[in-house]
């Protein structure tokens with residue numbers, strides 16, 4: 001399989017911070033808002049360099065979304081930042097009316113998504129945000145997989161006209177996406193070509209999918225690894241092309257299976273090309289406290305679960 | 320034409336629009352008619368072309384802009400916008416009908432000139448107006464942002480997030496109004512959920528608080544002029560605007576019953592008899 005060597009481990013939120021630093025220097029229309037989580041969002045440099053373009057909102061996420069919509073009306077490109085739970089479920093109606101329905105150029109950029117936020121537990125571990133956001137017309141939904149991709153996605157979000165939900169996380173993970181790899185919103189990235197099973201992964205599960213690919217290869221199974229960083233609009237062309245070749249697939253995400261990426265893929269398959277699909281994700285349960293790694297293990301989001309799902313998908317192919 | 324005559328036509332439009340689709344919100348619309356007429360026909364600086372015709376663009380640079388947070392009183396806004404020239408007056412006949420730009424609550428999806436954000440889910444407009452005011456400051460545009468909210472709407476938590484934010488960030492190019500009619504859907508505001516002293520609350524939050532009779536043109540003129548004079552002095556401004564729900568139609572006044580009820584044919588005739596047609600019905 002294609003190798004993705006890495007020398008560094010970083011959190012995806014730092015990739016967001018780096019993207020914001022660059023946007024601060026290159027795009028005078030970009031403004032940032034935060035609800036008392038500046039350090040967690042890694043936007044200190046942006047604020048230092050552009051104090052007049054930062055608005056501290058305090059712990060008032062609903063207001064932050066509204067103020068962002070207002071700034072967007074005047075032609076600014078606001079990035080509203082907080083934890084994923086407080087930037088989605090907490091403010092769904094504000095996003096729905098003032099951002100999505102009103103089609104405002106607001107970027108909702110949120111960290112600490114999913115289980116890997118860790119010890120804070122289920123109150124903070126949003127696993128339903130992709131479902132909510134992908135259900136909104138006009139909304140683009142992006143879940144990048146490492147530091148470099150998050151930085152690229154941040155910059156690409158600013159250049160896209162329209163509402164964006166950009167979701168990233170807290171844990172430190174390998175930086176395996178080459179810095180110069182092109183990033184295009186809505187365009188899936190094939191990380192490894194294979195013939196037996198397609199594995200569609202997003203966010204932190206992409207690295208796990210690459211680990212799974214190696215394990216499968218050692219057992220003589222050829223897996224195609226496709227990184228779906230954009231949940232919506234979904235790259236259905238890439239998905240169908242891959243499944244037509246391999247005949248089955250696995251979806252892998254740090255999110256509820258209900259309403260997640262896997263369901264979007266299933267919809268694509270059911271309406272275009274029937275093939276077995278297995279789902280790696282959280283199975284209709286809340287999370288809990290623990291280290292990111294322990295939680296990924298307990299909730300079945302590690303490479304081993306992807307391997308198992310891949311074998312099951314393959315076994316269900318009609319002979 | 321004087322403002323009272325314009326208002327009379329706007330009130331006719333409101334009851335006719337609501338009657339026409341047997342739905343909508345006449346009470347608050349009638350109560351806020353004089354305020355919106357005063358703003359759009361006298362106090363706001365609006366972008367116009369060489370012929371004096373208003374021109375609409377989304378950003379609203381170098382002009383005053385208005386937001387309706389209590390979106391259910393869309394009939395008054397639509398009528399005022401139409402008569403001010405933002406879109407053809409006959410289009411009022413499409414209110415709440417299929418394929419109309421005049422949605423039940425204001426929306427941007429149909430691109431109706433004059434509307435910059437959707438409203439209807441209460442409690443959001445103050446935040447949006449603050450964002451626009453900040454945007455204007457960033458761009459060095461000294462024009463004002465106006466926003467109207469309901470008094471029942473003050474029960475929404477987001478309002479108080481916004482009320483905290485605006486003084487903290489010295490959003491002093493913002494003039495907010497509370498339609499203080501003392502009514503909401505389930506009854507008098509004091510009975511449903513007592514807001515207590517809204518003026519004292521906003522003052523404690525750091526706002527410049529003014530009071531105005533929203534159905535009296537002398538009061539409207541004096542206080543709006545005063546408010547504009549207070550802009551740019553470090554504080555956001557709020558005007559508690561006393562209005563009568565249903566103002567101008569005697570049987571719709573002094574009750575919450577006409578918050579969201581359409582008149583029948585007979586009631587329509589009775590209402591129209593009290594409102595002279597001044598600019599021609601649509």
Ligand SMILES: Cc1ncc(C[n+]2csc(CCOP(=O)(O)OP(=O)(O)O)c2C)c(N)n1
Nearest residue numbers: 347439440441469470471472502503504578
């Ligand atoms: C978030 C939200 N909750 C409930 C409603 C339903 N609703 C529409 S108007 C209204 C009453 C508003 O009262 P007020 O702001 O005093 O307006 P008025 O009745 O004076 O027009 C309610 C509860 C809504 N539109 N939005």
